[in-house]
Amino acid sequence: xxxxxxxxxxxxxxxACKPAATPPDTSAAAKAAIDAANATWPxxxxxxxxxxxxxxxxxxxxxxxxxxxxxxGRDSIRAFFAVINTMAGVTLALRAESVxxxxxxxxxxxxxxxxxxAGVTPPPGMPTADSGKxxxxxxxxxxxxxxxxxxxxxxxxLPTPPAPAPAARR
Amino acid sequence: xxxxxxxxxxxxxxxACKPAATPPDTSAAAKAAIDAANATWPxxxxxxxxxxxxxxxxxxxxxxxxxxxxxxGRDSIRAFFAVINTMAGVTLALRAESVxxxxxxxxxxxxxxxxxxAGVTPPPGMPTADSGKxxxxxxxxxxxxxxxxxxxxxxxxLPTPPAPAPAARR
Numbered sequence: 235x236x237x238x239x240x241x242x243x244x245x246x247x248x249x250a251c252k253p254a255a256t257p258p259d260t261s262a263a264a265k266a267a268i269d270a271a272n273a274t275w276p277x278x279x280x281x282x283x284x285x286x287x288x289x290x291x292x293x294x295x296x297x298x299x300x301x302x303x304x305x306x307g308r309d310s311i312r313a314f315f316a317v318i319n320t321m322a323g324v325t326l327a328l329r330a331e332s333v334x335x336x337x338x339x340x341x342x343x344x345x346x347x348x349x350x351x352a353g354v355t356p357p358p359g360m361p362t363a364d365s366g367k368x369x370x371x372x373x374x375x376x377x378x379x380x381x382x383x384x385x386x387x388x389x390x391x392l393p394t395p396p397a398p399a400p401a402a403r404r
Numbered sequence: 405x406x407x408x409x410x411x412x413x414x415x416x417x418x419x420a421c422k423p424a425a426t427p428p429d430t431s432a433a434a435k436a437a438i439d440a441a442n443a444t445w446p447x448x449x450x451x452x453x454x455x456x457x458x459x460x461x462x463x464x465x466x467x468x469x470x471x472x473x474x475x476x477g478r479d480s481i482r483a484f485f486a487v488i489n490t491m492a493g494v495t496l497a498l499r500a501e502s503v504x505x506x507x508x509x510x511x512x513x514x515x516x517x518x519x520x521x522a523g524v525t526p527p528p529g530m531p532t533a534d535s536g537k538x539x540x541x542x543x544x545x546x547x548x549x550x551x552x553x554x555x556x557x558x559x560x561x562l563p564t565p566p567a568p569a570p571a572a573r574r
Contacts, residue, residue: 296513298537300470300557332553334541336506341541343466343553359564367468369539369555371504371511383513385539387470387557394529394563 260374264335267379268342268372272328279326280351282319288312291381292373298385323354328368338374343367346386364388430544434505437549438512438542442498449496450521452489458482461551462543468555493524498538508544513537516556534558 271290278287288311291297297305297314305314318324330344348364350356368386372379441460448457458481461467467475467484475484488494500514518534520526538556542549 298539298557301560301562303559304537334509336509339504339506339511341509341511341553343541359562367474367555369468369541369553371513371539383511383539385537385555385557387468387555389473390471392471392529392563 258337259335260337260340261333261335264340264372264379265330265333268330268333268340271379272330272344276325276327279318279324284312284315284319287315291384292375295381296383298383300387321357323351325349325351340372340379342370342372344370359393361390364390428507429505430507430510431503431505434510434542434549435500435503438500438503438510441549442500442514446495446497449488449494454482454485454489457485461554462545465551466553468553470557491527493521495519495521510542510549512540512542514540531560534560
């Protein structure tokens with residue numbers, strides 16, 4: 235009896251723990267938090283809330299926009315979106331396609347859509363609609379999921395550069 | 405004796421496992437594998453080895469190039485690089501800046517540099533040099549680290565679109 239009790243105890247002790255090779259799967263919690271954060275973007279962009287957008291990032295976040303240098307830190311990210319916010323009628327919508335999480339970190343792949351309000355004419359050189367893909371690494375800090383690294387690009391082809399000027403006629 | 409032996413057994417069983425809340429840190433192994441894979445890019449691109457480049461990706465990898473649609477799967481990625489490889493004199497170099505790993509997955513942030521061999525004139529519309537940033541999610545499959553999601557963009561500003569044609573003179 236004592237031996238079998240001992241085996242049961244050992245078995246219970248082993249059953250109570252999980253192998254270290256399996257990181258905790260926090261995908262469901264991360265996905266829910268990421269979906270909730272993403273759902274705020276259309277309102278925050280269309281109402282020009284650069285402060286609230288910056289608060290979705292960690293203090294030392296790295297934002298990698300296309301066709302410009304990397305932006306380092308929440309303060310610079312806030313300044314970036316303050317410039318975006320000077321363009322009236324912009325709405326940016328984000329949609330997570332996949333989220334892979336492990337413990338307090340997650341990587342999200344998704345798609346973004348940039349639209350102008352009806353009746354708004356985009357500034358010269360900007361497309362009337364734009365969309366593309368992104369990859370974001372999120373971290374959980376004090377119970378909140380925040381963006382730590384963020385990169386995106388557009389599906390639209392590059393604008394055609396100006397053709398060389400024709401030779402002047404004599 | 406039997407009880408103490410039992411306690412020792414239970415204690416050993418518990419000591420053999422680690423708390424599930426701590427994912428195994430595979431960062432060092434992942435970083436080494438990623439650095440080794442990255443080091444092959446200059447040779448593989450300058451010698452037009454699209455097959456070997458594609459083998460750095462998982463079978464169902466998602467590649468997200470700038471200014472074109474997402475590329476799905478290793479076969480399509482191979483075809484993408486076969487097109488790149490038709491441009492003679494291209495060298496693409498990659499450098500990991502940070503790698504965050506947990507168990508069999510890792511996310512890498514890095515920088516890429518695209519150069520042309522001396523004496524090669526880039527095709528019309530392509531810059532003489534280009535560089536930018538990337539984010540890649542890697543997974544370990546059968547002991548090999550492979551790229552599963554890959555996105556990048558350029559630091560270069562967009563080409564200026566052609567100015568509207570001036571009104572014809574009468």
